[in-house]
Amino acid sequence: MVTMNCPKCGAPFEYEPGMRFKKCDYCGTMIYIDKSQVMFYYIIPFTIDSKQVIQVFRRWASGPKMEKGLENSRIKNVKAMYFPVYRFVRDVDGKEEVMVKPAKTTLLPGLSNLKIPPGDMKIFDSSFKVGNVNVIHPDLTMDTYQKNLPGIGKEQEIVYFPIYEIRYEFQGKEYSVVVDGSAGEIFTSYYPPRSSVPYLSIAMLTFFLTAVGAAVGTMVSASGWLLTIGGLLAGIGGGYYIAKKY
Numbered sequence: 001m002v003t004m005n006c007p008k009c010g011a012p013f014e015y016e017p018g019m020r021f022k023k024c025d026y027c028g029t030m031i032y033i034d035k036s037q038v039m040f041y042y043i044i045p046f047t048i049d050s051k052q053v054i055q056v057f058r059r060w061a062s063g064p065k066m067e068k069g070l071e072n073s074r075i076k077n078v079k080a081m082y083f084p085v086y087r088f089v090r091d092v093d094g095k096e097e098v099m100v101k102p103a104k105t106t107l108l109p110g111l112s113n114l115k116i117p118p119g120d121m122k123i124f125d126s127s128f129k130v131g132n133v134n135v136i137h138p139d140l141t142m143d144t145y146q147k148n149l150p151g152i153g154k155e156q157e158i159v160y161f162p163i164y165e166i167r168y169e170f171q172g173k174e175y176s177v178v179v180d181g182s183a184g185e186i187f188t189s190y191y192p193p194r195s196s197v198p199y200l201s202i203a204m205l206t207f208f209l210t211a212v213g214a215a216v217g218t219m220v221s222a223s224g225w226l227l228t229i230g231g232l233l234a235g236i237g238g239g240y241y242i243a244k245k246y
């Protein structure tokens with residue numbers, strides 16, 4: 001047993017070597033213990049509720065780069081969670097740099113490259129109500145990253161980051177996006193690609209008309225050339241029309 005003091009209220013507590021997480025018996029503060037270091041848990045509150053996040057999704061889905069009708073996708077599930085990340089403040093050649101790394105193995109996009117405004121961080125103690133939001137616990141240790149990070153460590157903490165995972169269905173397939181629950185930013189690595197069928201069919205039409213033109217051209221040279229040029233013009237015009245329409 002080793003005795004340490006709560007970084008918030010100063011109350012002593014004991015812990016077993018190897019223990020990483022402890023809740024202060026006096027003030028309820030969650031404490032992270034890493035070797036000889038004791039540190040706070042921080043949490044960033046949600047500022048977007050589960051109705052607003054659907055509007056965020058629909059706005060994103062109706063963007064100019066998106067497939068038509070994506071904004072009307074059927075929402076299957078909206079899940080709110082606090083996702084743990086480590087925030088490292090390091091001195092790199094005399095310059096302070098902040099690095100954020102996931103504290104939990106995840107396939108969700110965007111979480112390995114988060115920006116955390118320090119002003120949004122609240123100490124995670126018993127006065128913070130998580131409600132029915134799922135708090136995900138870390139399964140990666142701080143040391144996993146620390147030995148590979150540049151510079152010298154100045155400060156490190158665990159921050160619980162608010163996210164929504166939205167699962168939706170579009171044209172019979174299921175997709176998901178992760179939305180930052182405080183800033184409303186969308187993180188995603190994959191979404192329905194804009195259809196490439198019209199471009200492809202125009203290319204094939206151009207090819208076909210050109211081929212017909214060339215074939216006819218071997219028989220009747222004048223009209224063959226006209227068809228070839230006609231085919232090319234139809235291809236260019238059609239392509240332009242489709243590009244403007246989609």
Ligand SMILES: [Zn+2]
Nearest residue numbers: 006009024027
């Ligand atoms: Zn305490």
